[in-house]
Amino acid sequence: EAGVAQSPRYKIIEKRQSVAFWCNPISGHATLYWYQQILGQGPKLLIQFQNNGVVDDSQLPKDRFSAERLKGVDSTLKIQPAKLEDSAVYLCASSAPDRALNMATFGSGTRLTVV
Amino acid sequence: AQTVTQSQPEMSVQEAETVTLSCTYDTSESDYYLFWYKQPPSRQMILVIRQEAYKQQNATENRFSVNFQKAAKSFSLKISDSQLGDAAMYFCATDWGAQKLVFGQGTRLTINP
Numbered sequence: 687e688a689g690v691a692q693s694p695r696y697k698i699i700e701k702r703q704s705v706a707f708w709c710n711p712i713s714g715h716a717t718l719y720w721y722q723q724i725l726g727q728g729p730k731l732l733i734q735f736q737n738n739g740v741v742d743d744s745q746l747p748k749d750r751f752s753a754e755r756l757k758g759v760d761s762t763l764k765i766q767p768a769k770l771e772d773s774a775v776y777l778c779a780s781s782a783p784d785r786a787l788n789m790a791t792f793g794s795g796t797r798l799t800v801v
Numbered sequence: 802a803q804t805v806t807q808s809q810p811e812m813s814v815q816e817a818e819t820v821t822l823s824c825t826y827d828t829s830e831s832d833y834y835l836f837w838y839k840q841p842p843s844r845q846m847i848l849v850i851r852q853e854a855y856k857q858q859n860a861t862e863n864r865f866s867v868n869f870q871k872a873a874k875s876f877s878l879k880i881s882d883s884q885l886g887d888a889a890m891y892f893c894a895t896d897w898g899a900q901k902l903v904f905g906q907g908t909r910l911t912i913n914p
Contacts, residue, residue, distance in 0.1 A: 689845075717900060728805070728892050728904030729846070742901060775844055781900060790902060792838075792846035 688712065690793035692778050698799045704766035707796045711759070711780030717741075718755055719790065720763050721777040729777055735761065736783070765798075773800045803828045803897045807905035814883045815913050821868075822878045822908050824893030830854075833895055835869065835876045836902070840890040849891070852876065880910075888912045 691710040699705050711718050716737050721729035732751065734741040737758035746753065750769070755761040765772055775797050781790040805826045814820035826835065837849040852860045852869050859867050864884075868877045880887055893905040 719901070721902075726906075728894070728907050729902070730904070731901050734901055777844070777846065779846070789848050789851065790900070791848075795844040797844070 690778055690780055690791055692776075692793035692796055694796055695794065696797050696799075698801060699768055701770055701800050702767040704764065705768055705798060706765075707763045707776050707778075707798075709761045709763070709778030709793060711761070711778070712791055714782070715780035715791075716758070716783045717781045718761050719779045719781075720753055720761070721779065723775040723777055723795070725774070732763070768798075768800045770800050773798055803830070803895055803903045805893050805895055805903055805905035807893055807908050809908045810906070811909045811911070813911040813913055814880075816883055816885060818883055819879060819881045820883055820910065822880075822891055822893075822910070824876045824878070824905055826874050826876060826893070826895050826905075828874075828895055828897060830897050833897060835867075836894045836896070837865070837867070837876075837878045838892045838894060838904075839887075840892060840907070841888075846892070850878065883912050885912050885914060 693708050718735045720732045723729040732746045733743040733753045735755040738755045753763045775795040777795040779790045779792040833854045835852045838846045839849050840846050850862045850865050864881045866879045890907045892907045894902045
């Protein structure tokens, strides 16, 4: 089966600019996650969707970050305006809703550099 | 709150030898899973092995096995017959709530030829 697709792979922007990342999960996976991985750290959950509804966005900096999942499939994560501390890898993952079968599959991420 | 701690920032091992990566965790959940993920330079997080907390038997996947000590909240990964392709960052993680993952800081594993 095809994996989780993410684009772009790399992005360099200046602070205060805006940026958007795209994710296409594995077909049939109802749950979609966005994680932020700062260099030298483990990934941290930003937002979790179940179909097109938000399950948890408690760690999403809502003053500058937004995310949507239209029609319960593809998702976009946006940052506006970007800050230097937003430099990180943004990982998208998806999983089946059955926890017994749950093995979150990750994409290759987008590396964002804010200068 | 769930926390995961990996106390070894870096580890190295000779090719074909055995290495053990440590992980401790804290959770208020009674039903949870534990995972080890591998992250090569390609950045994709690859599931290596997972353990269901209610199962006493340690999980094994080919050369990878875990030592799960529930009372001590310890979940170490043993890699036998290390291969050059095993070199990567390794992350320990636990899930909570609606299948959300909490990760440790990671251990960088180097394989010496």
